[in-house]
Amino acid sequence: MQQKTSTREDYSKRINIIIEYINNHLTDDIDLETLASIANFSPYHFHRIFKAFLGEPVGAFITRMRVETAARLLRYSDMPVQEIAYKVGYDVPSSLSKVFKQFYEITPIEYKNYKKYTIMKPLKISPDLELxxxxxxxxxxxxxxxxxxxxxxxxxxxxxxxxxxxxxxxxxxxxxxxxxxxxxxxxxxxxxxxxxxxxxxxxxxxxxxxxxxxxxxxxxxxxxxxxxxxxxxxxxxxxxxxxxxxxxxxxxxxxxxxxxxxxxxxxxxxxxxxxxxxxxxxxxxxxxxxxxxxxxxxxxxxxxxxx
Structure with missing residues (x-):
């Protein structure tokens, strides 16, 4: 039992390293072999372990983090789509546009320009809330x-x-x-x-x-x-x-x-x-x-x- 616990803790530690690296490098070209290497996993087992701990493949996790970050920047910033695409790891806006539309059935430009379009749950703004x-x-x-x-x-x-x-x-x-x-x-x-x-x-x-x-x-x-x-x-x-x-x-x-x-x-x-x-x-x-x-x-x- 002690061996199993130690192994799980060790894997948790290494998964933390991977998640932290991904969150800090969305702008970069994230190479899956590099991820396996920095966390000291063999590339063969890396995908299975990551999915077992997080419930989704590492590639899907990276894509989701990029697209969700893009959605937030599109709605709450004045950055042009090209700059947002670069900030979340896409060299050209068309690459972001393709995956964004797969997620939300709308292009980034359409979402940025059409403020009433809802891909997220509606906001509940409280006029009496003072911060x-x-x-x-x-x-x-x-x-x-x-x-x-x-x-x-x-x-x-x-x-x-x-x-x-x-x-x-x-x-x-x-x-x-x-x-x-x-x-x-x-x-x-x-x-x-x-x-x-x-x-x-x-x-x-x-x-x-x-x-x-x-x-x-x-x-x-x-x-x-x-x-x-x-x-x-x-x-x-x-x-x-x-x-x-x-x-x-x-x-x-x-x-x-x-x-x-x-x-x-x-x-x-x-x-x-x-x-x-x-x-x-x-x-x-x-x-x-x-x-x-x-x-x-x-x-x-x-x-x-x-x-």
Missing amino acids: KERVVNLEPMQAIYICLFGDYKGNDYCLAWQKLWQYIRTSGKFSEEMKKAYGTVPKSDIIKQMLNECKIAHVGIYHNDPKLTEANKQQSDVCLTLPFKMEPQGEIGAKEIAGGKYAAFLYQGTYERLGEVYDTIFGKYIPDGGYQLDERPVFEMYLNDPECTKPDELQTEIYVPIV
């Missing part, structure tokens, strides 16, 4: 994370964060870094101080628009940001969250309304603010603890990447 809005330039953030697949509303995020905290508390690397920075202060006090100073932050990265992506294929990364790098272990990956320019929207209230909040951001705040989106994923930062905070006092800051 605090700011533009920030973030430095890249080091993080450990667990990648989850499935309906955003049904994932067990608490369990994922418990696993990350357990890794933090038992990690020799964490203890070593804390000793360098804080000396002999008790670890519990150090963690509390780092949380207060935002040197450790609870972050959720959402790679898909749930209005476009089937629930069972939605990908989220449950992250803890840290002021230093840590090594991946089993299902726990290590990554850098991209820095750069973001429009940040602070929302106070129950997590149950987050779908509404996103619709209001993308249907009202983004166009009214004249923001131009890019291909980096949206992420959320959770500013207080849901276990000891009333639902209507929870604070979530949503970071939308802009150019």
Whole structure:
């Protein structure tokens, strides 16, 4: 049993590497043999393992991520179709047009020009929803994370964060870094101080628009940001969250309304603010603890990447 568990954790670690590489290289020509090589899988077994873990072939996963990213940029940015095609890995617009029409039965140009055409679920904009809005330039953030697949509303995020905290508390690397920075202060006090100073932050990265992506294929990364790098272990990956320019929207209230909040951001705040989106994923930062905070006092800051 221990051998089977170790093998699954090892495979999870390597699948994380592949997913992260794909998400960060949509512009590039992604070679399947290269993917197998960077994750140390044999090309012969790579396809089967990837499909077993994610439920779809690697080629289908890459294409879907490219087309969904293109759909978001077409609807919420003023980029020309040619530039969007390049940003998602197609040398010419006709290549994007062909696959886009297979997915949505409309060309990218038609979708961009015909704003009333719906390929996603309708937006639910709340006129009474007030968000605090700011533009920030973030430095890249080091993080450990667990990648989850499935309906955003049904994932067990608490369990994922418990696993990350357990890794933090038992990690020799964490203890070593804390000793360098804080000396002999008790670890519990150090963690509390780092949380207060935002040197450790609870972050959720959402790679898909749930209005476009089937629930069972939605990908989220449950992250803890840290002021230093840590090594991946089993299902726990290590990554850098991209820095750069973001429009940040602070929302106070129950997590149950987050779908509404996103619709209001993308249907009202983004166009009214004249923001131009890019291909980096949206992420959320959770500013207080849901276990000891009333639902209507929870604070979530949503970071939308802009150019």
